[in-house]
Amino acid sequence: MADAKTVAAPPPPDPGTSSRQGHPWLTLLSVSLGVIMVMLDGTVVAIANPVIAQDLKASLADLQWVTSGYLLALAVFLITAGKLGDLFGHKRIFLVGVAGFALTSLAIGLSSSVGMLIGLRVLQGLFGALLQPAALALLRVAFPGERLKMAMGAWGGIIGLSSAAGPIVGGLLVEHVSWQSVFFINVPVGVVAMAMGLWVLSESRAQTLSKVDWLGVVLLSGAMFALVWAIIKAPDWGWGDPLTIGFLAAAVLIGAVFVWWQARVAEPLLPLSLFSNASVSIGTGLMMLVAFSMFGAMFFLTFFFQGVHGLTPLESGLRMLPMSAGMIVASPLAAVLIGKLGTKITIAGGMLVTALAMFLMSRLSLDAAFMDSGIPFVLLAFGLSPVFVGATEIIVGNAPEDLSGVAGGIQQSAMQVGGALGTAILGAIVSARVADVYPGHWADAKLPPLPAEQVDGLKELATFGGAPSAQMMPGVPEQVVQGIAGVSHLSFLDGMHLGFLVSTGVAVLAAVLALFVKAGRKSEDGPIHMG
Known part of the structure; x- marks a missing residue:
């Protein structure tokens, strides 16, 4: 087993550096704009599914993949995405996530087939995974100590607002515009989030990490995929079906190997x-x-x-x-x-x-x-x-x-x-x-x-x-x-x-x-x- 190592936490940033970059409440507003896209997307897609089925001649299985593909990509990549932020900078990873999410939303709205739609939804899930952990990490740095509770409270209020608006906005757009419009709406939100993020956010990254544990990424991704896939398919296959049991067993086995590896590698994922x-x-x-x-x-x-x-x-x-x-x-x-x-x-x-x-x-x-x-x-x-x-x-x-x-x-x-x-x-x-x-x-x-x-x-x-x-x-x-x-x-x-x-x-x-x-x-x- 690799020896554990303990290092001192990095010193806090100089409070006199900038009046806007790293400003706590501006940081909260900036990262919230990015996450609002993800929240809106999660609520409006279900409303748009019946119309998507008619327009793209999609089957029920296709519609399940529209949701499941996004969920799989998001769940599998979240922890790895958080590690990338720790290594390469949370601001950088957050902005990549925002830009990618907005661009894939635009491409989804231009989709001409259900296969193209499903593939883009998987890509959208990967970008969504990049921006969510980075947003929380940026808040963690901007609101140290006891102030983090206040930030989480305001964060929850903003998430509640976007959740409340999602079904109403989605219903109005689907009924009076088109199903494509529920994805196009992410584009202007993403542009504003990018502009404000570049202006407001200050970069933060780990001072004690230097590389990615790629074997850990593969093992964790495999375990998470097997687990989430088994959960998604169990209602169709049955919980006692050999396929369900096989994927759950694979999740446990790969997860055990992942834990064993994390206890031995110098810089674990x-x-x-x-x-x-x-x-x-x-x-x-x-x-x-x-x-x-x-x-x-x-x-x-x-x-x-x-x-x-x-x-x-x-x-x-x-x-x-x-x-x-x-x-x-x-x-x-x-x-x-x-x-x-x-x-x-x-x-x-x-x-x-x-x-x-x-x-x-x-x-x-x-x-x-x-x-x-x-x-x-x-x-x-x-x-x-x-x-x-x-x-x-x-x-x-x-x-x-x-x-x-x-x-x-x-x-x-x-x-x-x-x-x-x-x-x-x-x-x-x-x-x-x-x-x-x-x-x-x-x-x-x-x-x-x-x-x-x-x-x-x-x-x-x-x-x-x-x-x-x-x-x-x-x-x-x-x-x-x-x-x-x-x-x-x-x-x-x-x-x-x-x-x-x-x-x-x-x-x-x-x-x-x-x-x-x-x-x-x-x-x-x-x-x-x-x-």
């Missing part, structure tokens, strides 16, 4: 000593659990609003507005509460509020009005914000400044993996529940028997909140079709309720885990342990 800080490890687990709970549960609300209630994409976005808009207020408030009450109490309290919101979601009825979902959404905003703010500050704030890019990559990777796990696992739970209760609802409705293959297709449709129309079932009386629609909606609701109850339990588990964390580093002059 991901120093294992980073996780000797219990708060970094627990903060990473918290980020995964909250992403599991939130993204997994929110995935089904889209089907509930559009499939069961028959709302348009824009109307669905408006239904979710209380949560996204609430985060604009809740995130800065969370930073204040963390400063007054401490990290563990605030995060634990936030997760308990999140658990309450999830439980209320599990009680939604078929005819749920705006306020029935609006109140839990507001609770979610005030429950999740302390966790996002606090867990990010815990991970990035407890890491040495020389590893701030890697820490940002860990935070983002935890969110991506947790969200993918939540969507896949809760999807399997909901699907199994729908299949289990469907025959009972069918019998209660006193519907005539249908061929087994046709019933299986109806169950699959019900898993996504869908119901058959008269055109889908020629020769079947209208009254029977309506009865089947009622059975499908009731079955989906039972599945969604169970999904939210599982999310409630995950949120309670995260609340307990939060009691073991500590706040971020308050001193910037401590030693840095490198391996």
